[in-house]
Amino acid sequence: MYDTIECPDWFAQWVVSYGRAFGISAELTDTMLRIWWPAFHMARFVEADFTRALPALVGAENPPNWPREHLGAVNRALRAAKDQRTRRAPEPSGSGRPEARCAWCGGDGWVSxxxxxxxxxxxxxxxxxxxxxxxxxxxxxxxxxxxxxxxxxxxxxxxxxxxxxxxxxxxxxxxxxxARHEQAQRLMARAVSATDGIDRTPNLTRLANAFAMPK
Ligand SMILES: [Zn+2]
Structure with a gap:
């Protein structure tokens, strides 16, 4: 059911630009289009977030090499872009509550x-x-x-x-x-595990570039 979410053209274009910048494998490209996209979509990242994230990623001091590093780095850059867009300072607090009988409170009298x-x-x-x-x-x-x-x-x-x-x-x-928030978390967990499964050899193109063009 997850795979029915087709990515929009602008995201496909973004993946092409990302691939050019980092020299990613065809397999990772495919994973980005099919599996990362639904996770990003559910996390409510928008085109402007991706546009802002790419230069931040390319200019990063430690650019990603491994597939799992790519997902982590992209997620961090997207979250930063989204934070800027929505201008919300994070603040720790709150707690969850277990669920059981009553659909609202789970039987303990309080709704989380x-x-x-x-x-x-x-x-x-x-x-x-x-x-x-x-x-x-x-x-x-x-x-x-x-x-x-x-x-x-x-x-x-x-x-x-x-x-x-x-x-x-x-x-x-x-x-x-x-419900949407929980679905977004499940999709992101799935994107992480799918990406971990990709060939674990380092990205040779990226390494070669790093040696050819020292900062
Ligand atoms: Zn109740």
């Missing part, structure tokens, strides 16, 4: 959702922090929520936010955004 400040343009932005509003969509969640509200009222502080209030704030698309 993207932090509202990290939802931008239909995307959950790195480092993907979460918040946990109370689930009011199952009995267990509702009971737990009421108990927390009573405690909070006794202590004269506001009760927890509910999943309904959260959705009023950010909209209902968050679940789809999370």
């Amino acid at each position: 959702v993207p932090h509202p400040k990290y939802l931008a343009n239909g995307e959950w932005v790195a480092p993907h922090p979460t918040v946990t509003p109370a689930c009011t969509r199952c009995d267990r969640g509702e009971r737990s929520y009421q108990a927390h509200c009573e405690t909070a009222a006794a202590e004269r502080r506001p009760g927890p936010m509910t999943i309904d209030q959260y959705e009023k704030l950010v909209g209902t698309a968050w679940a789809e955004i999370v």
